Amino acid sequence: MFRHILAAIHFNSNLMRKVKECKDGSKQIKVTYPKFKDGEATVRDVKKKQNFAYVEEIYQTYLTASSKKSLDVVREELEAITPDPMNTMFEKQPREVAIRKQKARKSIVVDDVPPTTPGRVLCK
Numbered sequence: 275m276f277r278h279i280l281a282a283i284h285f286n287s288n289l290m291r292k293v294k295e296c297k298d299g300s301k302q303i304k305v306t307y308p309k310f311k312d313g314e315a316t317v318r319d320v321k322k323k324q325n326f327a328y329v330e331e332i333y334q335t336y337l338t339a340s341s342k343k344s345l346d347v348v349r350e351e352l353e354a355i356t357p358d359p360m361n362t363m364f365e366k367q368p369r370e371v372a373i374r375k376q377k378a379r380k381s382i383v384v385d386d387v388p389p390t391t392p393g394r395v396l397c398k
Contacts, residue, residue, distance in 0.1 A: 287328045291321040 294302040302320040307313060339345050 283328050283332075284324075284326075288324045291324070293319040294322055 296302050304318050304320050306316050306318070308316060336345075
């Protein structure tokens with residue numbers, strides 16, 4: 275859970291990074307040629323380095339907390355407002371029903387489907 279929180283803090287604090295500038299004042303760009311584009315280029319801005327100042331802020335907050343009890347109170351308040359995981363919010367279909375539906379799907383016989391384009395013969 276804490277890794278997710280740190281990841282969100284890191285993402286939010288580095289979301290709007292500025293673009294690096296060249297000595298002449300123009301924006302710095304990076305051109306790459308990915309294989310899946312068959313030689314077509316992808317142009318991206320080069321961003322400034324990431325900011326990790328939030329780590330020191332979290333540490334200082336931890337140090338200035340009056341006691342472990344006050345941290346426990348804050349933790350309990352946060353846990354009270356945190357929603358349950360998504361997978362616990364819906365009713366699961368019973369296992370037997372899922373297996374029965376899967377067997378019913380597999381037992382369906384597929385008929386020969388005529389072509390959708392009239393006048394066109396696919397196979398002879």
